[in-house]
Amino acid sequence: MSVEKINVIWLQGQGCTGCTVSLTGATHPSLLDILGGFLPQASGIVLQYHPTIMLPHGEEALKNLRAAVKGELDPFVLVLEGAIPDEGKAGEMGGFWCMIGEENGKFMTFNDWLKRLAERAVAIVAVGTCASYGGIPHGKPNPTGAKGAFQYFGKDWKSKAGLPVVCVPGCPAQGEHVAETLAYLVLAVRGFLPPPALDEYNRPLFLFDKKAHENCPRAGLFAEGKYSEKFGEPYCMGLLGCKGPIAHCDIPRRGFVDGVGGCPTIGSICIGCTEPEFPDEPFSPFFKKAPPSVYAVEAFHDIMGKIYALLHRLKRREI
Ligand code: SF4
Ligand code: SF4
Incomplete structure (x- = not known):
């Protein structure tokens, strides 16, 4: 047209x-x-x-x-x-x-x-x-x-x-x-x-297409097992109830206004506001931890990633 x-x-x-x-x-x-x-x-x-x-x-x-x-x-x-x-x-x-x-x-x-x-x-x-x-x-x-x-x-x-x-x-x-x-x-x-x-x-x-967790600048800390136990600490906020692993969103990378802000990026948990079930379960209560299954899947991928990285490091590199 x-x-x-x-x-x-x-x-x-x-x-x-x-x-x-x-x-x-x-x-x-x-x-x-x-x-x-x-x-x-x-x-x-x-x-x-x-x-x-x-x-x-x-x-x-x-x-x-x-x-x-x-x-x-x-x-x-x-x-x-x-x-x-x-x-x-x-x-x-x-x-x-x-x-x-x-x-x-x-x-x-x-x-x-x-x-x-x-x-x-x-x-x-x-x-x-x-x-x-x-x-x-x-x-x-x-x-x-x-x-x-x-x-x-x-x-x-x-x-x-x-x-x-x-x-x-x-x-x-x-x-x-x-x-x-x-x-x-x-x-x-x-x-x-x-x-x-x-x-x-x-x-x-x-x-x-990607989850908030995949776009989160704290994801590296998640992978290292560094978790915030109270608000204000600079680590992954999974223990504080962050739902980034089950919410589709690019805000943690893109920011909210002119690149600034972005929920977990600035120390607030993700409450899954882009999902059809929001504001009900599994996103509420907001401070309740996300279902353990998502962390189990993530941990499995993490182990696979570490094995892959190790094998890759052992491989001879041709320049
Ligand atoms: S703060 Fe939330 S989104 Fe960021 S790495 Fe931790 S669980 Fe994932
Ligand atoms: S609370 Fe909403 S805007 Fe913030 S990271 Fe989660 S899904 Fe994105």
Whole structure:
């Protein structure tokens, strides 16, 4: 599909707006790079609706949602932030969970807009763990029946451009993860790139193929058996409850804002915020140690690695 302009409609459901705040902290590329056309092949992205950072408000803002539903903003990428509630549950009590404006004197829920917009969207991106898998609102006992786009649409759902829902989890999602995924999808819609390869939970592999543990600067200390026994010590934090060995994430290597930060990198345990089960077991209680099986597998690989390294050292080297 050759298109000059691609619109973005960003809806917020059950969330805290943390993923939007995170996106404004992206640096490579930044939100300004994306919206200002700094990346030539990903230029022409127009943010038509965003509850937090758009200029229009009230009726003027709703006009853009209505235009998108009518097809006047095609092609558009639908970005979801926050979980999708079960409005049926709220209805039983005579209320609603998430409301976005009114139509003909009736409240419109987030779910009403989602249904209408999903049919027309060229791609859907779920930003953050709430939008992807339900996240914090979906945590036990989940009183609002919250779910993420992955469960709501299903793994095999396809947009009208043939793209599945792309999930960019994280609590919040890392800003560049969002910016890169949006840029990638725009390039895919324009035919410059194939659709992004996704893992079993629809996370882009170019961001989520490795575990936090594999990207952690403390992994060498883990391999040497040096463990922190209290916070503030500079060693592996497995004993303090770090879930890096079971969470897919590159933040410990990439950092959170402009290369700075990154959970275990700066002395905080990984709580597995990019995973579908978060914030429930096995990621909570957060300070409980990760299941022993992952450490057993790691220890086995470690022994294999040491044998391999030893054999390699004994081998004569030709220069
Ligand atoms: S601090 Fe966590 S992620 Fe880093 S090496 Fe230890 S267990 Fe792995
Ligand atoms: S390191 Fe762990 S807690 Fe930190 S962002 Fe990654 S998955 Fe989330």
